[in-house]
Amino acid sequence: MSKTTFTESPFKTLISFHKLIENLEEIAATNVDYRSNYAKALLKEIAPFPEFRDGIEDLNFIKQHEKLIHNLLADLFPTALTHNEIKAISIPFQNITFNYTERFKEILQNAGMTFDMEIRDFEDDQFYIFNSILILNAHYGQHFDFNKPLFYDIPNKNGIMNHYRILYNADFIEIIPTQDAPKLSQDDIDLLMNNYDNINLWKEKFPIESWILKGFGIINLIDVTRENAISNLKSNLLKPESSKTKSSLSFESIFRSIFKISDLKIGFTIYNEEEQKFINPSHDEKEMNSFILNNLEETDCKNTIYGCSLDAILQDKKSIIISDIKEFSKIPGNEKLAAYLTNQDIQSCIFAPVIKNDTILGIIELVSAKPKELNSINATNLDLVLPYLVDTLERYKIDMQHQIEAIIQREYTAIHSSVYWKFKREALKYYQTNSPNKDYIFKEIIFKEVYPLYGQIDIKGSSEHRNETVKEDLKNQLTTLIQLLEKQKSNESLVLLEQRIFELQSFDKELDSSLKADTEQQIQNYIETEIHPILRNTKMDVDSETATKNYFESLDEKTGMFYEARKQFDNAMSVINKKLAAVLDKKQVEAQLIYPHYYERFKTDGVEHNLYIGASIAPTKPFNILYLQNLRLWQLQTLCEMEMEHHLLKATLPYELDVTSLILVFSSPISIRFRMDEKRFDVDGTYNARYEVVKKRIDKANIKGTKERITQKEKITIVYSHNSEENEYLKYIKYLQFKKLLEPNIEQFEVEELQGVSGLRAFRVKVINNNLENYAQNITYQDILNEQN
Structure with a gap:
């Protein structure tokens, strides 16, 4: 007997049979047939126990x-x-x-x-x-x-x-x-x-x-086990991914309740009709595996493992039901699939297509380690759940398509979230007005009166480093080839070998001077057409054969050349760019909280970024020049942090590379226009073009009257034009010096005249890299004002 677990109630409970006893007394009073005698006997039996009528506590x-x-x-x-x-x-x-x-x-x-x-x-x-x-x-x-x-x-x-x-x-x-x-x-x-x-x-x-x-x-x-399981299935399928918790019933437990099979396992496979492939659904924590794919991420539907066994699903759009894998394996053509399933401890299974509008969306997989547990009779239970799986899988595919489109937009044709609203508004107008008989002329996307901010952190001397690594690899390869040819013992080709050695030595001497644009290509073509055939076709002794084999194994698969020094340089470049871009992107999330603004960055030989801020980008939010000042301070501080990040990274790099940092200050508002042909924003108008000219030429400029570059390693150079900009950035610099992010010394100088641009001036200040306690501090323009007050 189960007992109550509730401690409080408005009731005092008395378990009583008084109403039943009163009914028995009425039957006993009739004195008719056996029921009267039965009632009298019962009443006599309970008479000694008044609790039956009065109540049992x-x-x-x-x-x-x-x-x-x-x-x-x-x-x-x-x-x-x-x-x-x-x-x-x-x-x-x-x-x-x-x-x-x-x-x-x-x-x-x-x-x-x-x-x-x-x-x-x-x-x-x-x-x-x-x-x-x-x-x-x-x-x-x-x-x-x-x-x-x-x-x-x-x-x-x-x-x-x-x-x-x-x-x-x-x-x-x-x-x-x-x-x-x-x-x-x-x-x-x-x-x-x-x-x-x-x-x-x-x-x-x-x-x-x-x-x-x-x-x-x-x-x-x-x-109501089956109905409850189906209800739970609907609830789980309808929940958005973000609201699903580990307390939610698993699909496996739900299907076990429906099929009443204790060891039932559920799998799922996405079907890509366009590429004729099976695809594993990707989740951070997979609730369902794919038994068709096992550990594969994807495979061709015509994979020989399956033979013709899955044709019923793909061609006839019917379920495959295997009640006994051992019996199934005896049918010619099924051996591979039977062995494949047996290796996964599957002895009976149902593979059912999930179909919408005559298109296969995926395959639901039910498997058991016991033969005959799954069969054509209990397969009919799938009819209860397939309608919900169809809708869910269709929604999953639509969501996946949206995510893919979002990734393509983010990685290949980026439209930043700050300006997306304007593109969306124009697309909505097209959607509302477009018809087969009417052409819609898209309006240009222009943002007027925005303030630009430009910054870059560049790999110092990257071109020289790249050329040196190319020369190093080429010289090593030429030296190795000369040694190999000198070991050849074939008398009939002795004259040819001497000629080839002479030509290789000539190339080696040519590399002692500056690397020409076509030198690498010439050497590569010569080695592939003249030297490699000799090494492959000449008879050799054991030592030469081993050395030649080692040589070919040392070649890069893509280029067919030595790639050791260049690989170290490329890896170092890649690590620096990736790390610095990650710092910038992470800090950008914080910067958007200051005021919504357009942001783009590029990875070249370093990382450069453009920011545009103004009322036209966020028309629903009041704009104040204070937001621009906050963003400028954020930019300077972020470059400090990127410099520090590089300093921490530098010792771990396979090839030592230094960086230089630059900020271009431009206080006049400009207009930016989206170039439909290039799918990117650019400055709009002749006057605004001056900003682009300065941007493209400034990093290679020298200090006026010298041959010294305005940028130096571990220093941030700030280029400006007006006294107001000078005063503003001096405040930022002095404050970051106070915060131990910048060294006390400030260099000030004029920048040499660029083509069509003169009157530029600059600060240069070194980042403190040996004191990282203040690394990643969040400082705002208001902090400076508070400090001054």
């Missing part, structure tokens, strides 16, 4: 008189139905149950001794309020509908969770107020009606044990 009494209670309830629990009905005596909403039918007993026995039967998702407050509503309906004549479905979740002996809907019969229950029960007015009832969640109010109107619940109820359980 001690549950041990029920246990002691279990047989007598069973006889008393015989009319309500017919013996003929005891193996079919799931039925017991209970008190509504409580976990007090007894006098089970045989089928109910069997269910509880299979659940195990440790199982505690409780109503699903039913808490103390809900229990209290439901009991109070019983009183309102029964005693006060209200008609509140509170028929929330109630369930028991009970595992079977195979570990599968079965679900049962609870139905109550309260015909034998009486609700009686005590002296402590307050009398409720209509206003009280209305107040309760509008405050369902106010447990204190309900307890005030229905104090603890202020009413008596006398009698007994009957519960009938209906097995």
Whole structure:
């Protein structure tokens, strides 16, 4: 017998059979046929126990008189139905149950001794309020509908969770107020009606044990395992990915409940009709594996593993049902697939296509380690769930397509989020007005009166470094080839070998001077057409053959040349660019919080970026020059952090490279226009072109009157034109010096005249790389103002 777990109730519960006894007394009074004698015998048997009529509080009494209670309830629990009905005596909403039918007993026995039967998702407050509503309906004549479905979740002996809907019969229950029960007015009832969640109010109107619940109820359980599993499946499929938690029922447990197979496993495979491929669905935490693919990410549908076995799915769009893998393997042509499945411990399986509009979206896979567990009969259960899988998979494919398009936009044809609204608005106009008979002329996307910010962190001397590594690899390869040819022992080709050695030595001497544009290509063509054929076709002794084999193994697969020094240089460049770009992108997320602005960056021999800020980019937000000043300070601080990041990275690089940093200050607002042909933004108008000219030429400029570059390693150079810009950036520099990010010394100089541009000046200040305590501090323009005040 199960006992209640709720500690508080508006009821004092008395389990009583008084209504049943009164019914028996009426039957006994008729003195007609056997029923009268049966009723008299029962009444005589219970007569010594007034508790049956007056009410039982001690549950041990029920246990002691279990047989007598069973006889008393015989009319309500017919013996003929005891193996079919799931039925017991209970008190509504409580976990007090007894006098089970045989089928109910069997269910509880299979659940195990440790199982505690409780109503699903039913808490103390809900229990209290439901009991109070019983009183309102029964005693006060209200008609509140509170028929929330109630369930028991009970595992079977195979570990599968079965679900049962609870139905109550309260015909034998009486609700009686005590002296402590307050009398409720209509206003009280209305107040309760509008405050369902106010447990204190309900307890005030229905104090603890202020009413008596006398009698007994009957519960009938209906097995709704399959319906509940399908409902859970729908809920899981409809949930957005972001809201799914680990507490959600897994697809595996849901399908096990539907098919009632304890070792059932679920898999899924995406079908790409365009490329005729099977694809593993990609998730951070895969809930379902693909048994068709096993550990493969994707494979061709015509993979020889499958033979012709999957043709029924792809061509006929029908399910493949294999009830016994061993028997299946005996059919010619099925051997490979049978072995493939057996290696995954699969002995029976169902592979069913998920189809929408006659197009296969994917394949749902049900597998078991036991033969004949899955078969053509229980495969019909899939009909219950496939409609929901179709909608979900279609939504998954649409979402995946959107994500792919977003990746393409971000990585290949970027439209920054700050300006996306304007493109979207123009696309919406096209969508609303376009028709087959009407051409729509797209308006140009222009943002006027925006302030530009340009910065770069460049690999110092990258071209020279690249040329030196090319020469190093070429000289090493030429030296190796000369040594190989000198080892050749073939007399018939001796003259030719001497000529080839002479030509290789000539190339080697040519590399001692500056590398010409076509030298690398010439040497590569010569080696491939003249030297490699000799090495491949000449007879050699063992030592020469081994040396030649080692030589060919040393060649780069793509270029067919030595690639060691260049590889170290390229790897170092790649690591620097990737790391510095990551720092910039991460800091950009913070910068967008200052004020929405357009941002783009490029990885060349270093990382450069463009920012544009102004009211036209974010027309719904008031613009103030303070936002520009904040962004300028953010830019300077970010370059400091990128310099520090490079300093930390430098010691780990396979090839030592230094960087230089540059900021171009331009205080006049400009216009930018989206170039449809180039799919990128560019400055608009002749006047604004001056900004682009300076941007392209400034990093190679020298200090006026010298041959010294304006940029130097570990220093940030700030180029400007006006006194106001000088004063503004001096504030930033002095503040970052105060914060120990920049060294005290500030160099100031004029920049040499560029073509069509003169009057530029610059600061140059070194970043403090040996004190990283203040690394990644967030400093705003307001901090400077506060410091000065």
